[in-house]
Amino acid sequence: MSKFDLSYIYLICCSVIFFGMLQVTPALSFQQELHRIKADSLFKIYQTTFEDEDRLLILSELVQEIHYSDSAVKYYNEAIELAKLVKNKELEAQNINRLGVYYRNMNLQEEALSMYEQALEISLKSGEKVQIGHSYNNIGQMYYYKDYFDEALDYYEQAEKIFLEINDENGLGYNYTGMSLVLGSLGRYREALEKINKAIALRESMGQIRQVMVSKFNKADLLLDLGNFEEAENDIIKLYEYGINNDKTRAINALEKLVELKVKTGDHKAAIQYAEIAQQIHEEKPLSESMIEIYQMMNQIYFNLGDLEKSQEYQTLLQAERNIIKSEKTKVHLAGITIKKQKDEIEFLNRQKELIEQNEQFKLFITYGLVLLLMVISVAYFTVYRALQREKINLAKLSEQNKKIETQSADLEKLNRMKDKIFSILAHDLKGPLNSLSGLVKLIQEDNLTKDEFISYIPILAENLGNNNILLENLLVWSRSQMNGLEVHNSKLDIQNLVQKSIEFLFHSGYYKGQVMVNDVDKNTYALADKNMIDIVLRNLLSNSLKFTRQNEHITISSYEQNGHIVMKVSDQGVGIKQKNINRLFSTEFFSTPGTHQEKGTGIGLILTKELIEINQGEIWVESEYGSGSDFYFTIRKA
Template sequence: MFRSKIIFYFLVCFLCFWSPQVNAFQHDIHKVKADSIFKIYQKTTDDSSRLLLLSELVHEIHYSDSALKYYEEAIFLSDKLNNKELKAQNMNRLGVYYRNMNLQEEALNMYELALELSLGSGEKIQIGHSYNNIGQMYFYKDYYDEALDYYEEAERIFLKVDDQNGLGYNLTGMSLVLSELGRYREALEKINKAIEIREMLGQTRQVMVSKFNKADILMDLGAFEEAENDILKLYEYGITNDKIRAINALEKMVELKIKTGDQQAAIKYANLAHDIHLEKPFSESMIHIYQMMNQVYFNLNDLENAQKYQSLLQAERNIIKSERTKIQLAGLTIKKQKEEIDFLNRQKDLIEQNEQFKMFLSYGLVITLLIITIAYLTVYRALQREKINLTKLSEQNKKIEIQSQDLEKLNKMKDKIFSILAHDLKGPLNSLSGLVKLIQEDNLTKEEFISYIPILAENLGSNNILLENLLVWSRSQMNGLEVNNTRIDIQKLVQKNIEYLYHSGYYKGQIIINDVDSDAWTVADKSMIEIVIRNLVSNSLKFTKQNDQIIISTYYQNDKVIIKVSDEGIGIKRKNLDRLFGSEFFSTLGTHQEKGTGIGLILTKELIKINKGEIWVESEYGSGTTFFVELPKA
């Protein structure tokens, strides 16, 4: 989901500024116009004329790093001249600049300021663009209901002022939100209207973006034949005009053919995309293609080709990581410069205020010192008398607080166990009880009984993990655990638990890869380490989606073996990282709203600790999570 939004955003920028046959020409046109405007701007002294020239200049160079200072100057002149329309316009465009530099919070703040200004001045077109831009930012943050509200408000305004260009952008973005909300028919209506508008305006590249969205929606609806026709048209356009578009179209063809069961066709399109990629690289799409090919060959038991695509996949990921690092560093530089300017302005204001109140503060300081001295002498004797009493009271309070904390911990433990038994374990057992009752009353045929067995097995399988965690954790809290060390083949242990978890309720079609070295052995309690592996992999399954990869691998450090469980899931918010292994139960909903108890990771840490190991986690919200388990090497 997040990946598709990033690709869409990249393609929008790409089609607007970097189309292969027109980019160089368009770039030259923009540069010539920008140079001409800048020369006139340098000779102009009138503020109104300078503001108009700056607004035109940044429109020509808004994809350039040098645009920031001109945006800020244009906004300053807009304030000076009280030109609210141009101020809102430049603030909206500056928000787009921040968004391109991956400064999303700064971009959202700029859009909201532009909206507030536009609402005050009544500039309808800028109000519409502000609503549309804010909706886009909420969409990137996965706040779909909020995003839809802003998009619908922007649509109402664009229709009222008959801004067809703005409406084309608005309906294209809104179709993405409706698709994420599962309202596919409405999404199709919006994207069809966007295509109609953009064709009418002669916006060829924008039409391609809208058709890309439409094919996605059709595939979600299962209309593969219609989607295939649109994708092939996009491929034909791309192979002639835009190789990047061609690769993106082939990515969709590979995905479509896999979904329809035509693996050979999927392989053909993947090879074609690979050839074009060598000529015109586009890592974003090739990562997804290589992932799909890795799984296809894995399913065909062709491990050589599966490993080949795994290597290609890792190479492209390294390229993307490098590019994202460059963008992030550029964004951080801009943010730091902005913070330094703000700091200097604040410092200047403080200096001026200090000069104005310097004498008053001096008098105030003398008076304050006199008051403090008198108060100190007055209170000193009373404090001496109370010191002994306060010390005794403090010691009593500490004892009471420790007792209260222990009691609260025990109550929470008891309540948590009762809650789990009452809710998480009760459902599958009730289902099983109902099935037995139907059999006893002869109300269930053999065929119906057989059809219910997989569902019950899946529910009971997921609850088996929960029950095992609950029992081991409870025993560790009450009586402690006894370690029985043996030599463990980590690769076999991991494979066993992968096969077990394929039948659990957490499995949603993810790609689980056992990349553990065949000679990876450790000395530990086998049952405990098995619980650790099962908890970490099921945790990854909980927070990933279909086709996301989960990789279990190992590496060595000194006399230790490190087990690494990586996923491409939704990641963990920074504020929640420190809570994962704490003493409090903490859990969040999975990608399919799966509930957890919070016991799994607490128990995992305890089991690793008593086996003389360490566990830690690294995660970036929205980009996946990696757990590391360090154990003695056998």
Template structure:
């Protein structure tokens, strides 16, 4: 048996016996309830803190296994500190720690045990020192810190031997045996648990004796001594059948395991069936999961699919029940922890209130003078603060204005530089060419045939300049915040047709086929001049990057609230890197199929105009396979 399995089984068994003891208490509810009510009434009428401490300590001993005990422990501890009774303080700290341990709040329990140990040592109270050491050893055992656990148990053993406390020794040996078994020292573990059993037989504590014998059975089974383990398991079974069926189920789990290991399969099956019947009467999922698992493995190994299927179904159902129960217990633990914190907070608040009441009379006048002085200081400071705040706000506003003006000035400088660049390079070169040609004509240095040859080039350059100037003027006005949307009802088909007719006579037209597939009845509400420029720029781009015979199509798609207008071409297309640069703030341009030059301004302006008309624009393209530029316009 592994160390982890041994610990888990001990925790489960501890829970079983805790539950059983609680059931024993519930079975005596009438008597316990009457005794608790009597003690509580006496406590409420008591005048002396010492008497109150004795009564509340007696009360928590009576109701120790009930949830209601938790709220009385902090008061018992507070009273013990108040009257200076270190023994009752340590005792109640240890008992409260046991309560938290049973609720799986191990860290909280450990803090209480350590506090009890400190108090017990300072006051030299051997019994409470021993119990505190035992309790701390148990927590370290749960946390797999076996060496530390054993050290605490050995120190507790020496303390109990010193004062001849046999009951404490029995608890000590019981816990120590578990640590020894966990580290694989089974012979020593068996020797120690036998000591615990002998003491408990002499004390006549049947319940604790059953616990120790069952622990011995676990050790014997780990050693493979099934014959001697069986009587101890049967002892638990008999005790459980007489007192609580949960303990009987726990014993049946071990009996099933024992019979399977000793190849007494019919007896194992009978024990499992008996456990199932008891489980229906008194549910206990932890042991039943182990039984179902063992029976499933047994039938699966023997090739009995029907029985193995039955037990695996029972196993899964029981796991679900256990998981739900664990979740419930976890939430209960959180609730208890929260209640603990709230109770501690209430007691701290109560203590503070008592201290405040004692000094209230003496401090009231001082506090009044202090409050008055603070009021005067605060008034002066507040007036100064308001003045400084107003000055600061004024300063921040001026700073924001200066920063905004600086940013705007930087932006306008960039715009200005770009405009000058366009005027210097993109407009100057065609005009210089035109001026040179005019000079040649004027000086009769150009023949008629040469003039006719250069005329299309002049026309193209002038057309390019005209388009560039138009874009430049509109964009410049937009950048200077002088452009406003003038909405009107537009027929999209007519607007496309007008732009196609205009561009057929421009220098960009090279014999391409331009198709207007926009439906005649599509109308939108937008700024005509802006959308006109949008169409002109997109169609110009399409003409620029296509060759003679290539097809350019303008079409629309309709959705719920918008029209999507697309200009598609069969031109040179755009690379993936080029697509990323479109519609950005930088001026990016590429020469056309006839080396037509551009500034990159057209698409920047197009994007801005589309957005001003509550639309979006994008492009799709593959290098060498044409491009599609789309933008949206809201429906009427």
């Protein structure tokens, strides 16, 4: 089947779909239904197509239509392998870039960044300018998410040069929209407005209505920061009108900003009206992230107005949405673990395939060597002697290959033991919350639970499930460090602010029992280290202190300077540590003891903490007397 035949078939399918849907599909679901039917048609064509190049073209179109489905990863990987087979570097890089977008939407940022960097490497070698530009753009976006604004701006500027060189207006629309966010975060508002205005003009000229609304929404955010409320309101209202007719999620996003704008201008009546409209749409099309912001603002408005009943009503709604977000984050964490496991299995199978191919090549090489040896023996003794020497070399290579295989076998055995340990921890520590959830569902099914009882159980259940966040985060980071190593991204850290965020986070954990957590770090304390790693260290040390302290006991986080380093100290008035156990805390044996409320641990937290501090060129130690509390110290470089 030729490319002309494929294009002709696809055009007919799309025409039939389009005219049929104009008569039977409401405007709101038109695009979704169109994507679904197009995907079905492409899949049927794909099943009856046998030429690799044609299959690649169809598959690349198909994955774009099913981008948000669970099966997208499988077809992306198939498309990437087909592109490698037919040596189509452009579609190989394009599908790797799109797979990165899928991982980004799943909040798997490290996997997404890895995909973008692979796509950039392939595109630079092949000279595919469009994919080079998109790869730079995507990498810039990931650095923006990590708050590395200077690095993000550098990648966006490289993408801009490429898109200008090839006159890619669609790419420039994405580029200027993303770059404006980075410039705004750097406080360069004039340049940010120039970029977003260019994006809007380009997208209007191309008739990209939805993308124009997105760019205008980003512009409104910049105008809000600058206090230009009137112009910002006009753009936000346009997005709201577009969203009401086409995309309810965008409508709620717009209403969130309208509530914020009215709060900033002191128009509480209008803010309340917009919040009520958002609530109505939210019941039809839930969007917890925006509703949390709206409920927080409504809670504060009614509190300031003295209407405590209304304030409490919005506080209740706020907590309910937070519980939903916690549940979704738990699902995303588990999905991420599954995807990572699948990815590791694919990599293992690929390595195994390579070893088999190497072994076959080696066997072939030995066969040719033996044939050659027999021929040489019949000619002369001298030739035989040289062949024997050559055979010795071959045997040495064989021995080296066997050693490599033995080493790889040992590595695989180590990874398998590590996997068993992780699964053991997951099965043990997730079992309790899941049993609670199962029991609650059973009571509901048997009508043994009143509505008030059900509502009273929800915060407890959400808290139990939320307690696994720190465990899952520790497991993911630790397993990544064991398998692939961790890369440090140093930045200037505001230590007092970082400590405060960790304290606020742990107020909602299952380890908090009414203790008093004190942030005694000076305001102008800055360090040079990896923000995410130090955040994990602080959470682990604080959760450890919470575990071994009781109600009203104090936990104090302080710091001081010493020899060009910041020395951090986490002190508690808890039960302390027995002398015989101190040396076991930072070992690799997963050592743990029950807390004051018999809380169980995995022992992985302090092991990971020690690894992260050492990766950041610091030291960690503990001083404790049993029955008199504990002091944990660690050092990081001063900024």
